[in-house]
Amino acid sequence: MKRLLVKLAITAAAGGLLFSNPVVAQIPPPQKRAEHVEITKAPELESAHDDTAIIRWTTTNPRGDDEHYGIVRYGTDPEDLSQTAKNPIRLNRGHAETIFRVRMLDLKPQTTYYYKVTSVGSSGASDGVESAVNQFTTPAPGERIVNYRADSSLPPAYRTGTPQPR
Amino acid sequence: MRRDTSTLVKAAFATVLGILSVPHTASAQLDQPFPAYNPYPPLPGSVPPTVLPPDLQSEVLRVRREVQTVFGRYFAEWQALTPPTLTGQPPTLFPTGYDAVRILGGLLNFDENMSPFQNQACSFCHMPYAGFSGPIPSVNLTMVAYPGTFRYRAAKRTAQRYTYSPYFPQLQFNQGQNLFFGGNFWDGRATGYKLQSADAEQAQHPPVDPLEMGFADTACIAFRLTSASYRQLFELVWGVDFDIRWPANTAEICGIPQGARRFAGSPTPIALSPTDRTKANNIYDHWGQSISFLEHTTDVSPFTSKFDAFLVGNYTMTADEMAGYNLFNGKGNCNSCHVDGRSTLLTPGQIDTGNTVGGQPIFTCFGYANEGLPLNPRLPLFYESRPDRFGFTPNPDGLRYRDLGFGNFLRSGPQSGTDPNAANWLQLAPETDGQFQVVTTRNVAMTPPQCPTTEAGQVDANGKPIPYFQKEFFHNGYIKSLKQLVHFYNTRDVGTFEFNVTSGHCPPGTTERVNCWPMKEVPQNLDMTTGMLGLTDQEENQIVAFLQTLADGFDPNNPTVSNYKNIDTFTGQCTITAPGVTASTQGNETLTPTWSLTQFPCATDICGVAPLPSMTIP
Numbered sequence: 001m002k003r004l005l006v007k008l009a010i011t012a013a014a015g016g017l018l019f020s021n022p023v024v025a026q027i028p029p030p031q032k033r034a035e036h037v038e039i040t041k042a043p044e045l046e047s048a049h050d051d052t053a054i055i056r057w058t059t060t061n062p063r064g065d066d067e068h069y070g071i072v073r074y075g076t077d078p079e080d081l082s083q084t085a086k087n088p089i090r091l092n093r094g095h096a097e098t099i100f101r102v103r104m105l106d107l108k109p110q111t112t113y114y115y116k117v118t119s120v121g122s123s124g125a126s127d128g129v130e131s132a133v134n135q136f137t138t139p140a141p142g143e144r145i146v147n148y149r150a151d152s153s154l155p156p157a158y159r160t161g162t163p164q165p166r
Numbered sequence: 167m168r169r170d171t172s173t174l175v176k177a178a179f180a181t182v183l184g185i186l187s188v189p190h191t192a193s194a195q196l197d198q199p200f201p202a203y204n205p206y207p208p209l210p211g212s213v214p215p216t217v218l219p220p221d222l223q224s225e226v227l228r229v230r231r232e233v234q235t236v237f238g239r240y241f242a243e244w245q246a247l248t249p250p251t252l253t254g255q256p257p258t259l260f261p262t263g264y265d266a267v268r269i270l271g272g273l274l275n276f277d278e279n280m281s282p283f284q285n286q287a288c289s290f291c292h293m294p295y296a297g298f299s300g301p302i303p304s305v306n307l308t309m310v311a312y313p314g315t316f317r318y319r320a321a322k323r324t325a326q327r328y329t330y331s332p333y334f335p336q337l338q339f340n341q342g343q344n345l346f347f348g349g350n351f352w353d354g355r356a357t358g359y360k361l362q363s364a365d366a367e368q369a370q371h372p373p374v375d376p377l378e379m380g381f382a383d384t385a386c387i388a389f390r391l392t393s394a395s396y397r398q399l400f401e402l403v404w405g406v407d408f409d410i411r412w413p414a415n416t417a418e419i420c421g422i423p424q425g426a427r428r429f430a431g432s433p434t435p436i437a438l439s440p441t442d443r444t445k446a447n448n449i450y451d452h453w454g455q456s457i458s459f460l461e462h463t464t465d466v467s468p469f470t471s472k473f474d475a476f477l478v479g480n481y482t483m484t485a486d487e488m489a490g491y492n493l494f495n496g497k498g499n500c501n502s503c504h505v506d507g508r509s510t511l512l513t514p515g516q517i518d519t520g521n522t523v524g525g526q527p528i529f530t531c532f533g534y535a536n537e538g539l540p541l542n543p544r545l546p547l548f549y550e551s552r553p554d555r556f557g558f559t560p561n562p563d564g565l566r567y568r569d570l571g572f573g574n575f576l577r578s579g580p581q582s583g584t585d586p587n588a589a590n591w592l593q594l595a596p597e598t599d600g601q602f603q604v605v606t607t608r609n610v611a612m613t614p615p616q617c618p619t620t621e622a623g624q625v626d627a628n629g630k631p632i633p634y635f636q637k638e639f640f641h642n643g644y645i646k647s648l649k650q651l652v653h654f655y656n657t658r659d660v661g662t663f664e665f666n667v668t669s670g671h672c673p674p675g676t677t678e679r680v681n682c683w684p685m686k687e688v689p690q691n692l693d694m695t696t697g698m699l700g701l702t703d704q705e706e707n708q709i710v711a712f713l714q715t716l717a718d719g720f721d722p723n724n725p726t727v728s729n730y731k732n733i734d735t736f737t738g739q740c741t742i743t744a745p746g747v748t749a750s751t752q753g754n755e756t757l758t759p760t761w762s763l764t765q766f767p768c769a770t771d772i773c774g775v776a777p778l779p780s781m782t783i784p
Contacts, residue, residue, distance in 0.1 A: 118438060
C-alpha cells in the first residue's frame with residue numbers, strides 16, 4: 001500500500017513537471033488585412049517554355065493571412081478566361097510590397113494566351129485587386145523565353161526574351 | 167569524495183562496457199548475427215557505383231563508438247546528480263528535477279539497447295556535432311537515408327535535426343487561415359494529438375519504424391528498460407510500474423525486427439494483459455516525453471549562436487554576415503518562411519523593433535511548403551523492393567514510389583504514419599501534396615570543430631584549404647552544400663536553368679545544381695515565394711555566411727571554441743576538397759541517372775488514393 005502511494009505521488013510529480021514546462025512557441029495571429037491593395041507593377045511574363053509559363057506581378061503588401069495565392073485566369077480567347085492557375089506564396093510581414101508569381105502548366109506551344117491576375121488569402125478572402133487582360137505567346141517546342149536574368153554573369157541574350165534553345 | 171570516485175569508476179566502467187561491445191576491426195565487421203540485406207543494384211558509371219558507400223560499415227561502427235561515449239557521459243552525470251526528492255504539493259522533484267529528466271532523456275536517446283539487435287540508439291542518426299542530424303559524411307553524400315538496426319534496411323529521408331523541434335506545436339489546422347501549422351517530421355506525421363507534444367510523439371516513431379530502430383512492439387521499450395542500468399532513474403522521474411507479466415517469448419520477439427512475416431502484421435505481437443499493456447503504453451509515453459525534454463534543454467537547443475549574441479550586443483557580425491542578414495530579410499525573402507521575428511530595416515539608422523515571444527526566434531513559420539526538389543535517385547528506398555530474410559519488403563512500390571510528403575500522410579499512405587484526424591483532414595490532401603515541413607534554419611551549418619564548414623573549396627587567411635564536413639539538405643538530401651541550397655532558392659525558376667529532365671540527365675554544356683535544375687518530383691502546390699530572387703553570386707555567399715551565424719555553441723568569452731554540448735565527439739575524417747570542386751559543384755560526382763519515370767509511373771497506393779492529387783505526378 002505504501003509503495004503504491006509513493007508511486008502515485010511520483011507520477012503526479014512527474015506529470016506536474018511535464019505540464020509546467022511551456023515547450024512550444026506561439027504562432028502569432030495574422031496581421032490585420034490591408035484596407036486597400038493595389039498592383040504596383042503590372043503582370044508580365046517572367047519566362048515561358050513551349051508548355052509552361054510563369055507570370056509575375058507586384059502589389060502592396062495585402063497582409064492578412066500568412067499565405068496567399070496568386071491566381072491567373074487565362075484562355076486562348078480574351079473573352080473566355082475560364083482556366084485557372086494558382087500558386088502559394090508566403091507573405092513577408094516586414095516588406096512593403098509582395099511579389100506574386102504563378103506557374104501555368106500544360107500549355108500549347110506557339111499559342112497566344114490571354115490572362116488577368118488576382119490574389120486571395122489562404123482563407124479565400126480576396127485582396128480586391130484584378131489586373132487588366134494581358135497576353136503572351138508560348139514558344140515553339142525546344143525554345144524558351146526568358147525575361148528575367150538570374151545574375152549578371154549570364155549572356156545578354158538570355159535577358160532579352162529571345163527564344164533560346166532548350 | 168568517496169562518492170565522486172565511485173561515480174568516475176562507474177562511468178568509466180559503463181563506457182568501457184559499451185566500447186567493448188563494438189567490434190574494432192579494420193575490416194569493419196557487420197554488427198548483426200547474419201548477412202546484410204542488400205537489394206541495391208549497381209549504379210554503373212556513377213561514383214561510387216553502388217547505393218551503399220564503401221566505408222558504410224566502418225562508419226557505422228565509428229558512430230556507435232561515439233554514441234557509447236555520450237551515453238557514458240550521461241551515465242556519469244546521473245551518478246553525480248544530487249538525487250531529487252518529492253517535496254510540496256503537487257509533489258515536485260526538488261531541487262534537481264529538471265536535471266533528472268534531462269539526464270534520463272540523454273540516457274534513453276543514446277542507449278543502443280533500444281533496438282532489436284542492440285546496435286542502434288536514436289542518436290545514431292542524430293549526433294550533436296551535426297546539429298543532431300546525420301553524422302556520416304559518405305551517407306550524406308550518397309545514400310542520404312541512414313541504415314536501420316537491420317543492416318542495411320535504410321530509412322526514407324534525411325535525418326531531420328532535433329534542435330528546436332520541441333518548439334513546434336502539435337499539428338493543427340488553422341481554420342481562419344486554412345493552413346496547417348506544427349507537427350514533427352518532414353511529413354508532419356508526429357502530430358502530438360495524444361501527448362500534446364509533437365516532439366514527444368516524434369520520439370515514439372523510430373523505435374518501431376521497420377527501417378530504423380525497428381522493434382516489433384512498442385512494449386519492447388518497457389521490456390528493455392526493465393533491465394536498463396538506469397532503470398532506477400526512470401522510476402524516480404516517472405514513478406512508473408515495471409511490474410509487468412512478460413510472456414516467455416518477449417525477449418525473442420524484441421530481438422526480431424519489425425515487419426517480420428511471423429508477426430503477421432500484428433502491431434502488438436507481445437501478448438500482454440490489458441492492464442500490462444496499459445503499463446507498457448505509459449512507459450512508452452514517458453520515453454517520448456523524456457527525450458523531448460532533453461531536446462528542449464540547453465543540451466540540444468541552447469540559443470547560443472552568434473546571432474543570439476548579436477541580438478544582445480555580444481557579437482559584431484562581419485560585413486558579409488551582416489549583408490547576408492539583410493538579404494535574408496530583404497531581397498532573399500528567406501524570413502517569409504524562416505521567420506526571425508525581426509523587422510526589415512529599409513532606412514539606415516532605423517531601429518529594429520521586431521520581437522518574438524521570449525526574444526528568441528526559431529527561424530521557421532512552423533508550416534509546410536513544396537519547394538520543388540527533383541526526385542533523388544540515390545535514395546535507397548526506391549530499391550528496397552525485395553523481401554529480406556524476415557520476409558519483409560520495405561518498399562513494395564519500388565521505382566514507382568513518389569514522396570508526396572504531407573499529402574501522403576493525410577492519406578495515411580505508404581512510408582508515413584496514420585492520420586489521426588482523417589475524418590476531417592483527408593479531404594485536404596490534394597492541397598498539401600508535395601509539401602514538407604519548413605524546418606528551422608538554426609544549426610543548418612553546425613559541424614564538428616575539426617571540420618569547421620559544410621562547404622567545399624574554402625581556404626583560410628593563409629590560403630590553406632579548410633577541411634569540410636559533408637552534410638545534406640532538404641527532405642531528400644538532393645542539395646549538398648549551403649551554397650547550393652541558396653542557389654536553388656535563387657534560381658530554381660530561371661528560364662534558362664529549368665529543364666524538363668530528371669536528375670542525372672542535364673543536357674551537355676550544363677552543370678546540374680549550377681545552371682540546370684531538373685523537373686520537380688511533385689509539380690503541384692509549388693511555393694513561389696522564392697525561385698527567382700535575382701541574387702548575385704556574392705549575395706548568395708553572404709546569405710551562406712549569415713546561415714553560419716545560426717550554429718549554436720558560440721561563447722563570446724572564447725569565440726574560437728564551440729561550447730555546444732558533446733560537439734567534441736566526432737572521431738571520423740573531414741573531407742578535403744578535390745581539385746576543381748567548389749561548394750557549387752560539391753557532390754556532383756555522385757549524381758546518378760534517374761530511371762524512366764514514364765516506365766515506372768507513380769504507384770496507385772500513393773497517387774491513386776482518393777482524394778486524388780490535383781494533377782498527374784510524373
